[in-house]
Amino acid sequence: MQPKDAAEGGQKAPAPTAPVPPPAAPSPSVVAGPSVSSLGPMPPVPDTTRTKALANVIVQKFPSTKVDYVREKRVKLTSTVDQIKEVAFFIRDQLGFDHLNVVGGTDYMQQGEFEVIYFVGSLSTPGQQDLVVQLAERVKREESPKVPSLTEVWGAAEYHERETFEMLGIFFEGHPDLRRLLLPEDWDDIPPLRKDYHSPGR
């Protein structure tokens, strides 16, 4: 109600160097980062019991799975290309994560790897509708890397995998219809979301 004060009375940008560990969870699923406690009381420490339990179940069943991070409502697991399908079936059937949100892909050029990541939520199981399992896999960065398609597990993956295929040039083996989706049909450059592709003029 004081339009003049709009931008005033705020706080400084958090110091980037402060090595303060995670907490500071004003809203769900907070990332490790510096927190500012100058305004009001400290927010509660994130409760990771549910996600930790989830991660433990998966790691016990598939010891080769690596847990990258566990947060209040997010858990990221990295599986291997050979095993990811089994892990995915396990997550869907035994843990009830039935709703695929998004499939993402990242080009880690300096590490020479691509990461494909599936974000899976749960609709049918009460009590875990706010959780998201992030199931990732790493594949060597080469001309045409191959990973198994998870369309059998989550039907929704079909178009997401097609998008990842055209944007990063990752081939999904076993995909029913692996064609380009968004790019023009006469696109003849390298896949645009690879880090060695540069937009015209940049």
Place this chain on the structure above:
Amino acid sequence: MSTAFEYSPDADKIMAVSLGPQHPGAGHFRIRLWLDGDYVVRADPDPGYVHRGEEKMSEYRNYIQNVPHLERPVILDSSGILFAYSLAVDQLMGNKIPPRAEYLRVIMAELNRIISHEYYLGILGLFVGQTTMITWCMGDRDLFIDLAARIAGARVTFAYIIPGGVRNDMPVGIEVQAFETLDWFDKRMDEYEKIFFKNPLWEERSKGVGVLTREHAIKLGATGTVLRASGVAHDIRKAEPYGAYPDFDFAVPSFKEGDCWARGYVALQEMRESVKILREAFKNIPPGSVRLKLGPQPRVPAGEVYARTEAAHGEMSYFIVSDGTPKPYRLKLGVPSFKNMRVIPHLLKGVHIADIPPVYWGLNYWPVEADH
């Protein structure tokens, strides 16, 4: 391109037709249809005519510069797409948003939800021949645009919700105009029900048409109104409350039918809930600052974040990988229309040609958003 489209051994029986991309009933979007007489045998959505490479663009701009171009895919619901972005960046930086800003974000998001749903219902009515619906909806939508314009200063692309809060405070005394509009709109929605949803013609055109079962809705990854019309009462505002939403009392409307009628009706019921939220928000908004001073080029610590919100079309999600530089290393935009696109071939299979518009427009689908 596959030759199947140009030539088919059943060519005398099966006809291949393109719906769009220049067809006024398709938007910037093409659906390839294979027809047997009057019935659709197979449908293949072909998006990408308005692909802008938002994700690549984001890698060249810093976190503040990304704000205005990221709202372009969904100009109908520009606050919906920026809410998720701001949430992701705030979580990455550990920002504690002032309470007044949280309320203003909710106000703007709900205004935008109404604006977007009005457009959706209007277009849905238009393409099944109920032209009263588009004239009413477009006219009523303007009242909410006026309200939003008084708060944000623009009519369509607001760029209002930004990392660290909102861009500016709302003007003093806007509550009067807001309550007037909301009171009037409450009564207006009863008229929508009478003229559209209880209209025997629309009921006949839409009830039992394009039925999406609960199992298929989940399996095909549907979100938003489509998901809720198929019997899944899933709304991120309730399932994973963010911002100031825990403060508000609202219901998540859902219907078991899964047909076109239910999809439209869910949108109407959602507008009623939005009106409730808006009333509460305008009444209880706390005083204080509305923005953190982040500077023109905020430093974002290295890390990953996946944030999601309930936008007007469905679940909006961002996956941001930061390497500690001022620009995102990777920004993955998960837009609801893209998620709902998988439903199109499933629903169009086997329908009558005349049922394509209610099925397609009933999905709350926005081609520009799907192409991002």
